[in-house]
Amino acid sequence: MSPNPSAAPVCKVRLRYAKRGKLRFTSHRDVARAFERALRRAGLPMAYSQGYSPHPKISWVGAATTGAASEAEYAEIQLVEHVDPRVVRAELDAALPDGLAVLEGVLAGPGGLAERIEASAWRIEVRGLDDEQLRQAAHMLLATPKLLVERVTKDGRRSLDARAAIISLEVENCQTVLPAPDQFSRCGILMAVVRQGSPAVRPDDVLSALGAVAGLPSSVLVKAIRTAQGRLDDDGGLVDPLAADRAFARTALAPDAWAQSDDGSGQHDVAGHTG
Amino acid sequence: MIVTEGSPRELIARYSTILVALVFTALCGMAFSAPLVAFAAAQEAAVQEKEGAAFAAVTLGTMAVTSVFEQLELLLPRVSKPVQYVGGELNATVKDWDSATVRWVLMYPDAYEVGLPNQGIMILYEVLNEQPDVLAERTYAVWPDLEMLMREHGVPQFTVDSHRPVGAFDLLGVSFATELGYTNLLTALDLAGIPLPANARTDDHPVVIAGGHAAFNPEPIADFIDAAVLGDGEEVVLEITGAVRDWKAHGCPGGRQELLGALAEIDGVYLPGCYDVSYLPDGRIAEVVRNNERAPQRVAKRTTMDLDEWPYPKQPLVPIAESVHERMSVEIFRGCTRGCRFCQAGMITRPVRERSAQGIGEMVERGLAASGFSEVGLLSLSSADHSEIREITKGLADRYEGSGTGLSLPSTRVDAFNIDLANEISRNGRRSGLTFAPEGGSERIRRVINKMVSEEDLIRTVSTAFGAGWRQVILFFMYGAPTETDDDVLQIARMAHRVIRAGREASGSKDIRCTISIGAFVPKPHTPFQWAAQEHPDVVDQRLRKLRVEINSDRRIGRNVGMRYHDGKPSLIEGLLSRGDRRVGRVIERVWRDGGRFDGWSEYFRYDRWVAACAAELTREGVSLEWFTTRERGREEVLPWDHLDSGLDRDWLWDDWQDALAGREQDDCRWTPCFDCGVCPSMGTDIQVGPSHSGPINSGPSGGQQLLPLSPVGPGNVR
Numbered sequence: 001m002s003p004n005p006s007a008a009p010v011c012k013v014r015l016r017y018a019k020r021g022k023l024r025f026t027s028h029r030d031v032a033r034a035f036e037r038a039l040r041r042a043g044l045p046m047a048y049s050q051g052y053s054p055h056p057k058i059s060w061v062g063a064a065t066t067g068a069a070s071e072a073e074y075a076e077i078q079l080v081e082h083v084d085p086r087v088v089r090a091e092l093d094a095a096l097p098d099g100l101a102v103l104e105g106v107l108a109g110p111g112g113l114a115e116r117i118e119a120s121a122w123r124i125e126v127r128g129l130d131d132e133q134l135r136q137a138a139h140m141l142l143a144t145p146k147l148l149v150e151r152v153t154k155d156g157r158r159s160l161d162a163r164a165a166i167i168s169l170e171v172e173n174c175q176t177v178l179p180a181p182d183q184f185s186r187c188g189i190l191m192a193v194v195r196q197g198s199p200a201v202r203p204d205d206v207l208s209a210l211g212a213v214a215g216l217p218s219s220v221l222v223k224a225i226r227t228a229q230g231r232l233d234d235d236g237g238l239v240d241p242l243a244a245d246r247a248f249a250r251t252a253l254a255p256d257a258w259a260q261s262d263d264g265s266g267q268h269d270v271a272g273h274t275g
Numbered sequence: 276m277i278v279t280e281g282s283p284r285e286l287i288a289r290y291s292t293i294l295v296a297l298v299f300t301a302l303c304g305m306a307f308s309a310p311l312v313a314f315a316a317a318q319e320a321a322v323q324e325k326e327g328a329a330f331a332a333v334t335l336g337t338m339a340v341t342s343v344f345e346q347l348e349l350l351l352p353r354v355s356k357p358v359q360y361v362g363g364e365l366n367a368t369v370k371d372w373d374s375a376t377v378r379w380v381l382m383y384p385d386a387y388e389v390g391l392p393n394q395g396i397m398i399l400y401e402v403l404n405e406q407p408d409v410l411a412e413r414t415y416a417v418w419p420d421l422e423m424l425m426r427e428h429g430v431p432q433f434t435v436d437s438h439r440p441v442g443a444f445d446l447l448g449v450s451f452a453t454e455l456g457y458t459n460l461l462t463a464l465d466l467a468g469i470p471l472p473a474n475a476r477t478d479d480h481p482v483v484i485a486g487g488h489a490a491f492n493p494e495p496i497a498d499f500i501d502a503a504v505l506g507d508g509e510e511v512v513l514e515i516t517g518a519v520r521d522w523k524a525h526g527c528p529g530g531r532q533e534l535l536g537a538l539a540e541i542d543g544v545y546l547p548g549c550y551d552v553s554y555l556p557d558g559r560i561a562e563v564v565r566n567n568e569r570a571p572q573r574v575a576k577r578t579t580m581d582l583d584e585w586p587y588p589k590q591p592l593v594p595i596a597e598s599v600h601e602r603m604s605v606e607i608f609r610g611c612t613r614g615c616r617f618c619q620a621g622m623i624t625r626p627v628r629e630r631s632a633q634g635i636g637e638m639v640e641r642g643l644a645a646s647g648f649s650e651v652g653l654l655s656l657s658s659a660d661h662s663e664i665r666e667i668t669k670g671l672a673d674r675y676e677g678s679g680t681g682l683s684l685p686s687t688r689v690d691a692f693n694i695d696l697a698n699e700i701s702r703n704g705r706r707s708g709l710t711f712a713p714e715g716g717s718e719r720i721r722r723v724i725n726k727m728v729s730e731e732d733l734i735r736t737v738s739t740a741f742g743a744g745w746r747q748v749i750l751f752f753m754y755g756a757p758t759e760t761d762d763d764v765l766q767i768a769r770m771a772h773r774v775i776r777a778g779r780e781a782s783g784s785k786d787i788r789c790t791i792s793i794g795a796f797v798p799k800p801h802t803p804f805q806w807a808a809q810e811h812p813d814v815v816d817q818r819l820r821k822l823r824v825e826i827n828s829d830r831r832i833g834r835n836v837g838m839r840y841h842d843g844k845p846s847l848i849e850g851l852l853s854r855g856d857r858r859v860g861r862v863i864e865r866v867w868r869d870g871g872r873f874d875g876w877s878e879y880f881r882y883d884r885w886v887a888a889c890a891a892e893l894t895r896e897g898v899s900l901e902w903f904t905t906r907e908r909g910r911e912e913v914l915p916w917d918h919l920d921s922g923l924d925r926d927w928l929w930d931d932w933q934d935a936l937a938g939r940e941q942d943d944c945r946w947t948p949c950f951d952c953g954v955c956p957s958m959g960t961d962i963q964v965g966p967s968h969s970g971p972i973n974s975g976p977s978g979g980q981q982l983l984p985l986s987p988v989g990p991g992n993v994r
């Protein structure tokens with residue numbers, strides 16, 4: 001007999017969540033653990049894997065690197081009962097520690113989530129350089145066809161083409177008033193859209209590339225925030241990966257679409273939800 | 276036997292309940308403990324500031340204490356695992372600085388991942404924060420990569436709760452589960468801007484208090500601490516808090532010295548500065564003489580009775596970062612009566628005090644709801660010895676059936692184990708390796724150390740386990756015990772071979788494993804072995820090499836036996852720090868100044884550094900590393916901790932030592948009559964064991980008592 005049998009999942013909910021403030025220093029494993037515990041505290045009817053070491057069924061899509069904040073992280077959870085995705089969002093959000101926030105929950109429509117994510121938009125606050133220096137460097141980098149940067153990974157040094165991954169790169173003035181009366185009081189903000197690959201080009205790789213191409217003095221990356229993820233549209237913008245699910249829930253099913261499952265089994269518990 | 280995996284360090288971290296050493300700072304509400312930043316550069320200015328502040332303190336009360344996170348944040352991208360420094364744990368408490376009269380910072384002097392799950396810190400943190408006018412935060416040892424950056428950028432030792440500078444608090448309590456954390460204490464003091472010598476501290480510095488098991492001989496760190504707390508900490512921290520509160524309410528009369536005097540009058544609080552130690556020409560201690568009438572002749576340990584009145588932690592801290600114990604822990608009893616002669620924890624925590632089955636059930640229920648953990652650890656020194664362990668494990672397994680909640684018993688013994696118990700434990704969760712601790716390879720050495728486990732019991736137990744589906748067993752052994760010979764250690768190989776043969780027979784499979792994990796014996800204060808000579812690393816390391824050869828003498832069996840061990844060198848240093856006196860303090864400081872950090876971690880520990888420091892600091896005293904470790908002590912010798920009272924009668928300990936040498940075992944007073952170890956009469960305590968009798972008793976199918984009836988817990992119903 002297989003130990004710890006779990007009821008079969010009946011619905012999937014897709015979540016957009018944020019990683020903010022001090023919790024941007026969490027690794028993906030830290031975030032995953034925090035979610036598992038919050039789901040238990042919230043008492044949501046999670047589907048579990050079977051075996052001696054059961055885990056709740058959560059799928060993660062392209063988690064942000066340790067140290068980077070994000071307003072656009074995505075995950076998909078499987079439940080053994082139908083629950084309004086808005087309730088899932090609210091209860092999970094309340095159970096998560098400060099710094100992890102669930103921004104949206106939608107019932108999964110057809111199609112996979114991962115294939116709807118192709119690129120990231122980043123807001124990178126840089127200290128040690130001002131906006132004019134950054135603007136010149138960005139201009140030079142965009143004029144370069146290829147720029148290899150090195151990164152130390154678990155498997156040793158890897159070289160990747162940072163330029164090829166950059167879709168767009170703009171510079172904004174830094175409004176923050178900085179207390180430190182030293183070389184880090186200068187500041188500029190990069191807005192970058194970067195195509196995701198393997199290995200992914202991360203905000204510090206973009207900075208390394210800028211430094212290499214423009215011979216900039218050593219700078220300190222203060223804060224990187226992922227502001228969006230999605231497929232690239234024709235204008236270099238990003239398409240909200242949950243838009244299709246939202247549209248599906250609105251149009252394809254009954255008014256209480258949130259209570260529907262996406263497996264077509266028709267075993268919906270809609271009693272009491274007359275819309 | 277232990278039904279969970281765990282390195283010795285994990286075991287220590289898991290169970291060093293009790294006592295925390297405290298250090299106080301910034302007395303009388305002053306928070307100048309100027310950020311150690313710019314410490315050297317602005318020393319003059321700091322002095323002026325302090326003078327000004329000392330004056331202003333009377334009229335202005337507290338100064339603003341601000342978070343150092345903004346400075347720290349710039350450094351975190353450059354260190355490994357930055358999440359360990361950001362706090363934000365579920366159930367952490369952050370209070371307004373000005374709302375508190377007495378402010379504690381609690382430290383576990385090891386890495387965050389080891390220190391965070393420590394039950395002692397968690398209990399005291401909650402007990403203190405429940406007081407409306409008390410604030411308690413936590414700090415942990417920072418790794419050398421961050422330490423270097425903090426020094427470079429002038430960031431002081433900080434708490435993880437609010438990132439306030441440690442130097443700003445009234446009291447710094449440090450819990451020592453192991454003596455190898457002493458160098459980390461010095462790092463934290465230095466980073467906090469607290470002078471290392473306690474007698475150089477002023478009213479502006481926290482009072483530094485040590486606790487934990489190592490505080491039962493705090494003499495090696497006597498120079499660096501203001502006080503040590505002996506025994507259970509729940510009640511004494513409140514009394515210490517009261518003394519600080521009263522002193523502040525009266526305008527801090529007499530300054531730091533008066534406060535320390537008041538602390539000396541609290542039961543269980545030891546102030547090394549109130550005692551003078553003199554030495555004989557041969558290096559032994561001549562006498563320890565009290566120099567302050569407010570301190571007692573001997574300091575007796577504290578004992579918390581009735582654990583049901585202390586159901587802490589109620590709101591376990593749940594870290595964001597990974598830690599060594601990812602589970603919700605409930606201490607099911609404190610103390611141990613088995614009387615293993617090497618075990619300091621078992622000796623100094625007597626008598627046995629069991630938490631009731633109902634109390635355990637309530638703590639588990641509340642703790643799981645508050646934490647979201649998926650595993651419950653039933654903690655104690657020998658968990659299967661709880662008089663109602665079957666009812667407790669069955670009750671919990673029933674209650675959490677289908678909820679994905681696992682149970683673990685971190686410390687259990689071969690003879691208390693039965694397979695029903697193991698099955699209950701693994702019913703809802705994982706089935707990892709079974710772990711047993713026979714400790715000695717031969718019947719003879721097991722009599723010496725009083726670990727009365729028979730080999731037949733072990734073989735019977737592992738056979739049952741292998742028959743029931745387990746495939747791996749881990750056996751813990753100790754080497755270097757008094758009177759040990761090569762043969763005692765080689766018997767470990769024979770036992771491992773028997774386990775494999777029995778396992779193959781019971782399981783009908785060749786695919787089973789036995790791992791033997793071997794640790795060095797370190798003689799500890801307040802045990803019958805406190806007089807014993809520690810074996811030299813060269814001797815024991817040689818024995819381990821012979822054991823390896825013996826295990827592999829039969830390849831068909833040896834290939835199924837794994838062997839884990841550490842060499843004896845760190846253990847010799849642990850031995851120095853365990854039984855050292857005040858002269859060892861200079862060795863610790865020299866090692867620290869030479870770069871010694873995280874000595875409990877093999878990648879940081881450097882034996883040569885300790886040997887050199889011993890030579891430099893001890894030779895002129897006429898003593899040495901060997902003198903403190905491999906030398907046998909006589910009955911009349913004054914031991915450095917003789918003025919500290921763990922309740923154990925010194926003559927009884929000596930007699931038990933003689934019994935050990937003669938190979939005579941001792942009974943367990945939980946099940947057999949009292950053998951007069953001295954603890955209960957001298958401490959006014961008694962053993963507390965089941966059956967539990969609070970509330971109505973429901974007879975369950977097992978015929979035993981059930982946990983309080985609760986609604987079944989399953990998916991969707993965990994709240």
